[in-house]
Amino acid sequence: xxxxxxxxxxxxxxxxxxxxxxxxxxxxxxxxxxxxxxxxxxxxxxxxxxxxxxxxxxxxxxxxxxxxxxxxxxxxxxxxxxxxxxxxxxxxxxxxxxxxxxxxxxxxxxxxxxxxxxxxxxxxxxxxxxxxxxxxxxxxxxxxxxxxxxxxxxxxxxxxxxxxxxxxxxxxxxxxxxxxxxxxxxxxxxxxxxxxxxxxxxxxxxxxxxxxxxxxxxxxxxxxxxxxxxxxxxxxxxxxxxxxxxxxxxxxxxxxxxxxxxxxxxxxxxxxxxxxxxxxxxxxxxxxxxxxxxxxxxxxxxxxxxxxxxxxxxxxxxxxxxxxxxxxxxxxxxxxxxxxxxxxxxxxxxxxxxxxxxxxxxxxxxxxxxxxxxxxxxxxxxxxxxxxxxxxxxxxxxxxxxx
Amino acid sequence: xxxxxxxxxxxxxxxxxxxxxxxxxxxxxxxxxxxxxxxxxxxxxxxxxxxxxxxxxxxxxxxxxxxxxxxxxxxxxxxxxxxxxxxxxxxxxxxxxxxxxxxxxxxxxxxxxxx
Numbered sequence: 001x002x003x004x005x006x007x008x009x010x011x012x013x014x015x016x017x018x019x020x021x022x023x024x025x026x027x028x029x030x031x032x033x034x035x036x037x038x039x040x041x042x043x044x045x046x047x048x049x050x051x052x053x054x055x056x057x058x059x060x061x062x063x064x065x066x067x068x069x070x071x072x073x074x075x076x077x078x079x080x081x082x083x084x085x086x087x088x089x090x091x092x093x094x095x096x097x098x099x100x101x102x103x104x105x106x107x108x109x110x111x112x113x114x115x116x117x118x119x120x121x122x123x124x125x126x127x128x129x130x131x132x133x134x135x136x137x138x139x140x141x142x143x144x145x146x147x148x149x150x151x152x153x154x155x156x157x158x159x160x161x162x163x164x165x166x167x168x169x170x171x172x173x174x175x176x177x178x179x180x181x182x183x184x185x186x187x188x189x190x191x192x193x194x195x196x197x198x199x200x201x202x203x204x205x206x207x208x209x210x211x212x213x214x215x216x217x218x219x220x221x222x223x224x225x226x227x228x229x230x231x232x233x234x235x236x237x238x239x240x241x242x243x244x245x246x247x248x249x250x251x252x253x254x255x256x257x258x259x260x261x262x263x264x265x266x267x268x269x270x271x272x273x274x275x276x277x278x279x280x281x282x283x284x285x286x287x288x289x290x291x292x293x294x295x296x297x298x299x300x301x302x303x304x305x306x307x308x309x310x311x312x313x314x315x316x317x318x319x320x321x322x323x324x325x326x327x328x329x330x331x332x333x334x335x336x337x338x339x340x341x342x343x344x345x346x347x348x349x350x351x352x353x354x355x356x357x358x359x360x361x362x363x364x365x366x367x368x369x370x371x372x373x374x375x376x377x378x379x380x381x382x383x384x385x386x387x388x389x390x391x392x393x394x395x396x397x398x399x400x401x402x403x
Numbered sequence: 404x405x406x407x408x409x410x411x412x413x414x415x416x417x418x419x420x421x422x423x424x425x426x427x428x429x430x431x432x433x434x435x436x437x438x439x440x441x442x443x444x445x446x447x448x449x450x451x452x453x454x455x456x457x458x459x460x461x462x463x464x465x466x467x468x469x470x471x472x473x474x475x476x477x478x479x480x481x482x483x484x485x486x487x488x489x490x491x492x493x494x495x496x497x498x499x500x501x502x503x504x505x506x507x508x509x510x511x512x513x514x515x516x517x518x
Contacts, residue, residue, distance in 0.1 A: 016471055070492060110473075144472020210500040241492060242499050285500055293474050313482040314475070319498050328473045351414050359470060360430045378418040386416050401476055 009033040009077060010368055017361050018051055020042060022330060023115045024369045025341060026065075026080040026393060035075040046073025050107040053099075053135070060097050061085055061119060061127060085123035085196075089133055096128045096190075101183045102137030108137045108145030113170070113191055114155060118335055120193035121164050121200060127193040133251060134258050137185035139177040139219065139277045140293035146328055147293050148172050148189050151215040154291035155329050159243040161287070162336050163201035167194025175221045175253045177275030182298045185273045186256030200336050202343040202392060205324040208385075211288030214315070216248035216281060218308075222255025227304045231278045234308030239280075239315070248280070275352035276304055278311040282319055290326045294335040321350035322385050331362055338371045340392030348385045371395075394402055413439030 007029040015038050025032040025179045038045050047055075047069070055078065057063045064081030066202040086092040101109070109131050120127040137147040143290055146154075152170040158170060160357040169192040176187030214234065239246050255271040262268050277295025292315035294307050318326040330353050337345045353359065354376075363374050372391040379385040414437065422433045483493055 019471065089446075113471075141475060146473050204438045211498055212500040238486065240493060249448075309475075309483070310479045313479060313486055314477060316483065316486055316495065317475075317477060320495060322498070327475060351416075354419070355414070355434050357430045358436060359431055360423060364426070364430070367424060373424060376416050376423075378416045 017365065019054055019115045020279065020362060021365055022058060022078060023118050024365055025078055026062065026083060026119055028369045029080055030369055031079040033077045037074045039074045049102050049104045050111055053101055053105060054112060054115065055100050058117065060091055060099060061110045083119050083123040086128040090197035095134060096130050098130050098132060100133030101131060103134035105135030105145055106183045107188050108139065108141040109148055110145045110151050113148065113151045116191060117155065117193065118332060121197050123196050127191065129191050131189045134184050134186055136176060136187040136189060137178045138172055138175045138189055139189040139275065139295040141178050142182065142297060147279045150247060150291045150293050154281045155213065155291045155332055156330055157289060158333055161203050161205060164195045164197055169190060173217055174256055176256050176273030177277065177295060178220050178298050179272040179299055180321055186258040193388040198394060199341045199394065200339055201341050202345045203337060204345065205347040207286050208283040208322055208324045208348060209284035211243060211282045211319060212285045214243050214246040214280060214282045216279055218248050218278045219251045220276040221253055222271055223276055225252040227276040228252060231308040232277060232306035235312040236279060238309055240314035277310055280311050280315045282315055288324045290315060291328050292318055321352040322382060323348050323350035323353050327353045327356055330359055334362060337390040338366050338392060340397050342392055342394040344389050344391050346387055346389045348379055349386050349388050351386055354386050
């Protein structure tokens with residue numbers, strides 16, 4: 001950009017909260033230098049494969065980004081460019097950016113989807129990214145990622161309250177659980193985010209309401225479909241006590257067949273990403289969403305009944321924590337609120353959600369990036385909820401033409 | 404009574420608002436203080452708490468090596484007993500719009516179970 005002397009880079013340390021910081025840097029256009037990334041680790045110092053992949057994704061959807069790694073990968077300098085999206089001429093083919101995830105990726109595809117969804121409303125052109133390659137895991141993972149189903153059913157709908165609702169679609173083209181040794185997949189997911197705004201609307205999400213329905217997706221990849229029925233039955237066994245209107249879809253798909261060339265047989269293929277899992281979403285009468293995700297561990301050894309029950313308990317916990325957003329969606333919603341127009345937006349949060357390290361760190365990071373601080377106040381009606389008010393900074397979408 | 408009075412009430416919003424932007428404290432410290440776990444050192448249960456702290460430290464150091472996670476780690480066996488208790492179930496009822504198991508909805512449930 002046409003600034004004679006670039007402002008000094010904002011400095012951060014550590015590998016935690018990396019994606020959140022990169023997203024904030026891209027949105028505010030500020031340069032960041034993140035150092036000491038796993039510098040104390042002897043086995044795998046520096047950026048992990050999924051983090052490198054996330055940086056490459058950011059580079060793909062922006063124009064003019066500049067990324068510098070140190071030799072060991074423990075320090076990264078990121079100078080964001082303009083968010084251009086999948087505009088022709090910037091690496092997109094036919095309006096679609098293909099993003100390949102490496103086989104040693106240990107994170108689910110939602111690790112990439114959620115940051116991308118945060119950038120997408122501020123993009124110049126619609127975002128259309130196809131995640132493919134041997135590292136795409138659509139299920140939830142042990143590393144704490146939610147499944148792609150949860151992104152579709154519990155995170156994308158939240159953009160509606162910010163006035164972002166048209167042409168949002170997440171297609172799960174091929175499912176995959178996490179591979180046998182806890183890495184890799186073989187799935188395929190396409191995110192179409194066609195609604196770009198100048199500023200997200202100011203929201204007042206005050207009333208969490210009451211849960212009126214529970215929906216879910218049970219998925220079996222490469223294993224018998226009976227697992228789905230067992231997952232669903234176990235989850236319903238817990239939830240029926242509370243909510244008769246529970247409907248869980250069942251999706252059975254074959255395992256992805258990915259190339260695994262060996263010396264003897266370069267054309268060899270193998271099946272990876274077998275397993276099953278469950279994603280549950282509870283919706284309230286005011287549109288608040290709570291979600292839960294559990295998938296079978298890559299080592300196996302857990303019957304679907306246990307997974308189903310765990311998922312149901314996790315959902316009950318999320319509902320009990322209260323607030324308008326659960327811990328899964330809180331960072332996304334809070335970031336969008338901070339990006340809104342210069343007006344006070346309000347949201348109720350459960351105290352347990354606010355008391356998460358990630359959320360407090362987000363508050364600090366937002367301030368570091370020059371966004372406004374949060375105001376906190378007790379909720380009069382609900383004792384375990386807090387009303388959080390955020391003044392937007394009016395960071396407008398520079399790329400979008402004013403209409 | 405004084406000891407009880409001196410102990411800070413956990414989860415007070417004003418406390419968090421005060422500590423949130425205090426960069427001298429790490430986020431973990433802030434949250435521990437907010438939950439009221441930090442200031443119990445000099446009480447009679449000090450030993451217990453030290454144990455707890457050790458546990459926390461260890462957990463954190465492994466956590467720090469790991470990445471950010473969205474799905475919370477939960478103790479599922481504790482949850483199983485928690486949600487088996489009638490009191491807890493009753494306390495949750497107000498969060499649900501319609502929890503009658505009789506009437507029109509009961510039939511729906513029956514139908515689904517047959518599948």
